[in-house]
Amino acid sequence: MNIALFGNIAKTKCFKMKKKQSVEELMKSCVRYFEQNSYSLPRIFQYKCMWKKHLIPFMVDKSIQHFNASVRDEFIKSQIPAGIITPYERDIIRSVNVLIEFQETGAITLSHCKSLDRKLQGPVGLLMEKFILHQENLRHCKLTIKGYRLFLERFLTYLNCKQISNVNEISEDHIINFISTQTNCRISMVSTIRTWFRYLYEEHILQHDLSTVLQHFHKIRREKLPSVYTANEVSQIESSIERSNPTGKRNYAMILLSTRLGLRASDIAYLTFGNIDWENSIIKLSQFKTGREIELPLLADVGDAIIDYIKYGRRRSLSSRIFLKACAPFTPVENGSVASAIGRIIPSSGVNTIGRRHGAHAMRHSLASRFLENQEPIPVISEALGHQSSDTTMSYIRIDIESLRKCALDTPPVPNEFYDQKGGIFYE
Numbered sequence: 001m002n003i004a005l006f007g008n009i010a011k012t013k014c015f016k017m018k019k020k021q022s023v024e025e026l027m028k029s030c031v032r033y034f035e036q037n038s039y040s041l042p043r044i045f046q047y048k049c050m051w052k053k054h055l056i057p058f059m060v061d062k063s064i065q066h067f068n069a070s071v072r073d074e075f076i077k078s079q080i081p082a083g084i085i086t087p088y089e090r091d092i093i094r095s096v097n098v099l100i101e102f103q104e105t106g107a108i109t110l111s112h113c114k115s116l117d118r119k120l121q122g123p124v125g126l127l128m129e130k131f132i133l134h135q136e137n138l139r140h141c142k143l144t145i146k147g148y149r150l151f152l153e154r155f156l157t158y159l160n161c162k163q164i165s166n167v168n169e170i171s172e173d174h175i176i177n178f179i180s181t182q183t184n185c186r187i188s189m190v191s192t193i194r195t196w197f198r199y200l201y202e203e204h205i206l207q208h209d210l211s212t213v214l215q216h217f218h219k220i221r222r223e224k225l226p227s228v229y230t231a232n233e234v235s236q237i238e239s240s241i242e243r244s245n246p247t248g249k250r251n252y253a254m255i256l257l258s259t260r261l262g263l264r265a266s267d268i269a270y271l272t273f274g275n276i277d278w279e280n281s282i283i284k285l286s287q288f289k290t291g292r293e294i295e296l297p298l299l300a301d302v303g304d305a306i307i308d309y310i311k312y313g314r315r316r317s318l319s320s321r322i323f324l325k326a327c328a329p330f331t332p333v334e335n336g337s338v339a340s341a342i343g344r345i346i347p348s349s350g351v352n353t354i355g356r357r358h359g360a361h362a363m364r365h366s367l368a369s370r371f372l373e374n375q376e377p378i379p380v381i382s383e384a385l386g387h388q389s390s391d392t393t394m395s396y397i398r399i400d401i402e403s404l405r406k407c408a409l410d411t412p413p414v415p416n417e418f419y420d421q422k423g424g425i426f427y428e
Contacts (some may be wrong), residue, residue, distance in 0.1 A: 009072040021103070023059055023067040025041070026052055032104045037108075037329040045114040048096035067103070072096045076282045108329070120156055122148070123357070124167055131199050151192040167206060168352070172213045189363060192216040227356040227367035232367055234259050234350050240349035247326045249313035251341050253305040254323060256365040258342060261296050264289060265338040272320045287386050288335075295384040 021029070034044045058075050059067070072209070075096055094223065101108055120128040134146055158178045164170060175193065182189050197211040221334050240257060242248045257263045257271070266288035275285045281298040306322065317324055321332040338357055346358035356362065371381045382408070 020372075021067075022065055023056070025102060026067055026099060028098060030108075033108065034104060038317065039328040043328060046091070047098065048094050050092055051099075055096060055099075067099060069100055069145070072100050075174055076372045086145050091217055120153060122156075122160070123165055124159055125156055126166060127200065127205065128156060128196065134199060147188060148192050148195075152196060154182075154189070167200060169200070170210065174211065175210060175213050179217070187217070190214050217261055226364040226368075227358070228369040229351065229356070229362065230365045231370060233351045233364070235352055237346055239348040241345060243308070246313035249305075249309040250323055251311045251345060253302070254338055255342060255345060255363070256299075256302045256305050258360045259367065260299050260302050262364040262367040263296075263360075264364065265342070266335045268360070269323065269333050269335050270340045273322060274320060278303075290386065294383075296384070299336050348416075 003143075007328060008211065019257065026092070031044060031048065035045070055067075055075060058078065059065070059071070064071055076093055079092055085093075099110055100143055120126070120132075132145060132152070135148060136145055155178060158181075159170065159174070162174060164174065165248050174223070175197075179186065179190060179193075194211045194217075195216045197206070197213075198209065200206040201209040238252070241252045241255065243252050254268050255266050258265075261283070263271075267285060270288055271285065273284075276298060277299070281303065283296045283298050284293070286293050310322070314322070315324055315328075315330040317330055317332075321334045323338070324334055325332040325337065342360045343358060345363070347353050368381060368385060
């Protein structure tokens with residue numbers, strides 16, 4: 001028998017067994033799941049109280065033994081009156097929804113917002129859908145496709161407001177007027193619409209290539225100075241973290257990885273136990289952004305902070321990743337969680353952040369600045385920061401003010417004859 005088919009049959013049997021569980025057995029299994037995923041005791045106690053106080057009396061009264069989605073719906077209708085739902089009633093609904101989710105999937109997810117279903121309707125919308133399908137066949141990534149759909153939906157809304165139902169009715173003025181109303185993501189918007197019109201022209205749907213209307217729109221890249229903090233400011237940021245609780249221990253270890261080793265938020269988030277060679281005091285990892293392998297020294301302060309978090313702050317988890325979320329279920333942190341944590345720590349430390357960014361990358365820039373102050377060679381800095389090319393590291397030279405001063409030439413004195421020439425015309 002095919003192994004995959006056998007696995008599907010086994011899953012189906014397991015699913016049916018769950019369906020036949022009594023409500024008491026289902027609750028016990030759910031509580032076991034809570035405990036294995038390190039839910040807090042007050043949270044587990046709250047769920048058990050909700051079930052015991054509301055769900056079980058309802059099922060006993062109705063002589064219902066097995067719990068399912070239809071029972072859940074009937075229970076909610078009987079318990080929650082029409083009108084505004086109170087926070088307590090919301091907890092009741094959540095308690096039975098958790099049971100259904102666990103019964104059907106064997107797991108419980110955190111509540112999250114559902115993504116909008118962006119439908120492109122009408123004759124123009126149909127051509128937009130064909131364009132998106134064409135881009136999917138070209139194997140563009142999901143994020144790119146999502147952007148195409150978002151920007152085309154906005155353009156379609158504009159065209160509908162102008163009562164345009166056919167692509168042949170779209171004029172250059174429509175395109176220019178629409179783009180002029182866009183303030184956010186204008187370059188991405190231009191790129192999407194330009195690509196769509198080029199597709200329509202190449203497919204002979206339009207006789208004229210309207211993409212040329214937007215050919216002069218280009219992104220203007222302005223040189224930016226990296227945000228840096230002095231050694232004293234970085235020390236103040238590090239010492240401002242309260243390390244008496246698990247979250248503080250985690251944040252302190254993460255901030256040291258950023259300030260002492262220059263790791264990006266993504267590399268901190270995906271750091272695993274296997275990346276650390278404790279015997280040789282080395283951290284080896286593959287950078288999330290570039291995929292490049294780097295090897296960094298495990299500094300004593302950094303190692304101590306990680307050990308302190310693992311021993312006294314990290315919740316129980318089977319994950320190989322070191323840093324976990326502060327709230328149950330204690331799943332591994334993501335890039336955004338690390339960036340958000342560091343982004344809160346820096347301003348709350350009392351350091352002046354006006355005119356400067358205050359994230360993990362600012363700490364990385366600050367480390368590069370200290371390397372330059374210590375006159376470390378560019379190849380050494382490039383290797384320490386994990387840059388693919390020394391050209392990337394060269395951009396940090398702009399923040400080495402003292403070295404730039406040494407490159408400045410003395411201005412020669414201007415003779416008096418210069419000002420007196422032609423009767424002193426420069427003084428008129």
